[in-house]
Amino acid sequence: MKFKIQNVYIAFVCLAGTVLYLYHLNPQVNELSNWVFIYTLVGAVLLLNHFNIIIPLSGNTLSMDSSIYLAGLFLFGLKLPLIALGLSSLVFLLIRFKLEWWKHLFNFANYSVMLIATYYVFIFTGGSVGETEISNIMPYSIALTVYFSLNVGIMWFYFYLAQKPSLKTIIRTATQKQILQEAFTSYLSTLVLSLVLTILISQQPIFGIFLFLALSIMLSFAFKNFFNLYKEEEAKAKMDFLTGLYNHGHFKLRLDEMLSDNQGDPFCVALIDLDDFKKFNDANGHIQGDELLKFFGKFMCEKTRDESYIAARYGGEEFGLILPGLDKREAFTFLNKIRKEINDTYFPGIETSPLGCISFSGGIVEYEKGTYSSSELLSKADKALYHAKAQGKNAIQVYKEDNIYPQGMEYAQEIDALEQQLQIFLSKDIYTYQHSKRVFSYAMGISEKLQLSSEERRSLILGALIHDIGKLEIPRDVINKKGRLDAHEWDMMKKHVIYGKEIISSIKKYDELLPLIELHHERYDGKGYPYGLKERNIPKLARILCIIDSFDAMTTERPYQKTKTFSEGIQELRNCAGHQFDPEYVEPFIKMIEDNYADKLASEKEAVLV
Incomplete structure (x- = not known):
């Protein structure tokens, strides 16, 4: 019979917690007043589990029963809290009979491990049982940190085994601001309230617990009302008043x-x-x-x-x-x-x-x-x-994608409209203007070679035309600098993809061009910018545009790198296929260059022979 790993883990925690509990349990209580106090602790635990405090925004609940156990631990040692834990667990088993038995046992074992470990840490760090002196603050804090860490760790590891989340999901979840705030709130609340209850019990044991219960129940009602009010307002904020649907x-x-x-x-x-x-x-x-x-x-x-x-x-x-x-x-x-x-x-x-x-x-x-x-x-x-x-x-x-949608019929007019915007470069950067026109021409050629839909063809050609529109935001002295750019200038230049996205995103009908504008410098091996996307996580048209843009950059005189011939550019594409470029589109692009620019290649060969 094959066991699930999370079931093995549950069995281990239950066994470990039960063995530790039985080993440390000393059920002999001689004085009647001690039994009265134990029953009071059990009653307080039951009430506090019923009147939970709702944490605002998330709706998660916080029970103050840990404060009861910890206060008893700090004042009386392990005996009384462990007896109270055993009795309250039996009561929960009877009144919550619909809950699976193993969940009751797992919860009991979890508390046993936390209380016993907390007690020994408290003693080891110099804490004195029964004293409420300021000298105990540090042992209190360290012991509560252990208690809280064990609580989170035991439960978290169970959910990890049950759900098997990816490392990315674990990191994202663990670093969410709301989760961190809730964890800190729970820890701080337990720390402060357990110390408050410790002081109250040391002065008036039964009356101190009564005051603590009254405060906790009032907080429970107050936070519940606040949470309900928040949920009502949240619902209104995300709903459409007329239809009752989301907005x-x-x-x-x-x-x-x-x-x-x-x-x-x-x-x-x-x-x-x-x-x-x-x-x-x-x-x-x-x-x-x-x-x-x-x-x-x-x-x-x-x-x-x-x-x-x-x-x-x-x-x-x-x-x-x-x-x-x-x-x-x-x-x-x-x-x-x-x-x-x-x-x-x-x-x-x-x-x-x-x-x-x-x-x-x-x-x-x-x-x-x-x-x-x-x-x-x-x-x-x-x-x-x-x-x-x-x-x-x-x-x-x-x-x-292969449908011709009515919005795509104004093809020629759209090119004219975008060229009007592109002509702004004529007064600022003639290189970018000419580069954009050449990339546009290459895109026209490759779109005929590839099996692109009408919509993809339109997006590739229009995106190629304005892919560098963000360079309008780059200072003139940087964009026209002679020689190589320094590190600061290069960082500035790389931001043109973000600037371009912001410029074009204001024109709703060109939303489909945004990935070409923003992602044409992403590399197939994940070493590009701005996000370091890899392989097919980069949209197809952006991968194609990366090849076109890079080829023109290699074969056109630029202020920050040496110019290559078309033949050298073709060789570079082949060398970088599978690394910088998607190999699926390198050869079709080269075939287009060889077919459409045969004269250019021939003239370069003749120049080499001469």
Whole structure:
């Protein structure tokens, strides 16, 4: 029989904790007053486990029962806290009978290990049991640090064995500001309150515990009310008041989180738009239009309530969906099903619409590895939605790269518009202007050689044209410097990819060009900039543009490096294939150069012979 590693770990902790408990347990208590105090400790532990303190923002709870055990430990040694632990564990086993028995045993063993280890550390560091002098502050603090560390370590290692997170996930989780703040809050609260209770018990044992319980229960109610108020306000901040769905901001935030946390799991994004909503408004009035939006929002809530889907009002009569775990085929089936359902659902006044029913058009895009940003996904979903509208509405369209979407028809005008922006370089940096024009020409050539979709071809050519637009922000004396750049100047020059992204991101229709502008200096081996992305984590078109840009940089006179001939440039591409460049696209690019620039290569050979 094969055992899971986490079960072996649980068994080990339970056995170790139980053995340590039995070894240190001395159940003989002679004085009646001591038994009264033990029962008081048990009652306090039970109450404090019921009246937990809710930590604001996260909603995690903090129990003060550790303060009870620790105060007893500091004042009376191990005997009384261990007896109280055993009795309270038996009571919990009886009243929480629905909880699996091994969880009760694991919790009991965990506390046993923590209390026994804390006691010995307290004694070893010079602490004196039964004293509340200032000289005990350091032993108190060290002992509580051990107690807290064991608590976190034992539980954390169990979850690690059960979930097997990646090293990246562990580091990201462990360094989250909120988690660190909560851990520090828990430690500090336990430290201070256990010392307060120690002093109270040393003066008036029973009455001191009563005062501590009263304070803890009042804090529990206060924090619970505060947390409920916070959750209400948080819900309002992320919800659309009219439809009851999430709003645009929360939708975008969740989509960004999906991208950053994705481990390769499939998911789709969909944008849907109510058909002929303006005509409905004109015929029935804006109040009835709001009622339709409210009705449709309720409909979407019902269809996504039992799933992990995220539905939001994206803006006006447009709605957004994030569909975790679905590929594009499954997303299409789901969306098409609810489209047919809403078609068959009557709403007052809908008969005035052209289709005579509530209908919507939708565009779906599936996440693919190497996706640059949420804007890229939304742009593709928007194109598919536009295509669905163009097909006659009341339809769902899955985004396909080889489709010619209506937004891509203004190809020549877009090139002219971007060239107008590029001409700013004429007065500042003629090198960048000429370089951009040549890279643009190479991109035109390679797009014919590769099996690129119409949309990819458009993005590569337009992106090549303005890939260095960020150099407008580089000082003139740096960009036109004769000779090599120093380290500071080179760091400044590398920022042009970030500046370029910021310039173009203000023009919404060019969102798909952002990865080419920002990532064309990433290297296939991960040694590029600005992020050090590697292999297929770099978007495909950015990998292609890296080859084009580097070839022109090598074969054109630049102020900070020696110029290579075309033949030398071709050899350099081959030498760096698989390192700096994606080998899949190196040879097609070289073939394009050999075909389109045969005269140039021939003239270079003749020059060598002469």
